[in-house]
Amino acid sequence: MKIVSYNTNSIRSRLHIVLPWLRDNLPDLFCLQETKVEDGKFPAEAFTDLGYFVSFRGNKQYNGVAIVSRVEPRKVSFGLPGDPSDADRLAMAQFEDLVILNVYVPQGQEVTRPQFAYKLAWLARLKKYLTKHFTPEQPLVLCGDFNVAPEDIDVHDPKRILGHVSFNPEVWKAYQSVISWGLTDVFRHHHPGKPGQYTFFDYRLRDSVARNLGWRVDHILATHNLAASSTGCTIDLQTRLADKPSDHAMIYATWERNLQ
Numbered sequence: 555m556k557i558v559s560y561n562t563n564s565i566r567s568r569l570h571i572v573l574p575w576l577r578d579n580l581p582d583l584f585c586l587q588e589t590k591v592e593d594g595k596f597p598a599e600a601f602t603d604l605g606y607f608v609s610f611r612g613n614k615q616y617n618g619v620a621i622v623s624r625v626e627p628r629k630v631s632f633g634l635p636g637d638p639s640d641a642d643r644l645a646m647a648q649f650e651d652l653v654i655l656n657v658y659v660p661q662g663q664e665v666t667r668p669q670f671a672y673k674l675a676w677l678a679r680l681k682k683y684l685t686k687h688f689t690p691e692q693p694l695v696l697c698g699d700f701n702v703a704p705e706d707i708d709v710h711d712p713k714r715i716l717g718h719v720s721f722n723p724e725v726w727k728a729y730q731s732v733i734s735w736g737l738t739d740v741f742r743h744h745h746p747g748k749p750g751q752y753t754f755f756d757y758r759l760r761d762s763v764a765r766n767l768g769w770r771v772d773h774i775l776a777t778h779n780l781a782a783s784s785t786g787c788t789i790d791l792q793t794r795l796a797d798k799p800s801d802h803a804m805i806y807a808t809w810e811r812n813l814q
Contacts (some may be wrong), residue, residue: 555809556581559697559772560793561658561754561802565589567621569600571796576604580594581806582624582813583644583658586610586686587699591616596620609647616641619656619698625649625813634679635686644680650814653688657698662719670719671767677728690736697774698714704730704739707749708770720771738781740774740807745787753789753803763794774807784809 558581558659559719562568565586589596590655599621611632614619619642621627626646633639645656662673663774688694703721706712715721733739745751752768759767774787787807794803 555583555811555813556806557583557585557654557695557697557774557808558804558806559585559587559656559699559774560804561587561699561772561800562590563800563802566591566595566597567798568800571793571799573604574598575790575793575804576601576606576622577810579806583647583654584622585654585694585697586620586622587656587658588616590615590621591618593720606731609645611641611645611791612625613642617658619643619645619658621645621647621654621656623647623649623654623813627654634676634683636679636698637785640676643676644683651693652693652813653694654698655694655698657696657700659700659702661701661724665717665719665722665724670724673719674724674728677725677732684732687707687786691779692777693780694777695774695780695807696737696776698730699772700729701771702726702734702773703769704729705770708731709749709753710752710767710769713770720769727804733775736777737775740768740776740781741782741787741789741805742785743784753791753805754801755794755803759802763791772802772805776807780809781782785812 593745610620629648633641660673704810753772754769755762790804
């Protein structure tokens, strides 16, 4: 089983990357964030033509999540309970014994602005959602763009970046609260303590990939038993080096088990 997470920064602008990757790598689950397209214009047929099922929710210019799967999910839902539901920030797909949660966590803009308080509250609501609807004993994967770099080794210049909305003590605390529900960072499970491994490279920085000026903000988390049985987790930098790329690279994890 192969599970992929990718912030596309507009799915219609990245089909030239996504579709060949699907054909060449045959993932079981492909979780997309920041699709930036309203539902009526989502390119669903491009995925169904390849034999995949696709569930999506989005808006014209912002946010948007989708789950592409080889097996049709038994249940699909979008958003968090309460107001606002942010249906275009969370997608849930349930299969026979596996739950997939695909999230696009708010970025936060500036720590002094209401958007940052909203980000912290959103992560707290995510923790409550996990606690109410699932258990750490079941096979569950929570993946996506968290807009959180959890450790110093997850950014290229931690001293300068400290205080950013995605790299500061408040957001670390909120993120760790989600982790404490019963999740393991699958990438860190396979690459403990290894610096310089990033998923986001800012367009505005010249040669950011070549100079490795990145952030690790895209994560694949899994309940402990499921994470322990994973066979690997990889950041595919070639997807960030492709022609007209997203500012994010794909990250994927693998298991010997099948998707059911």
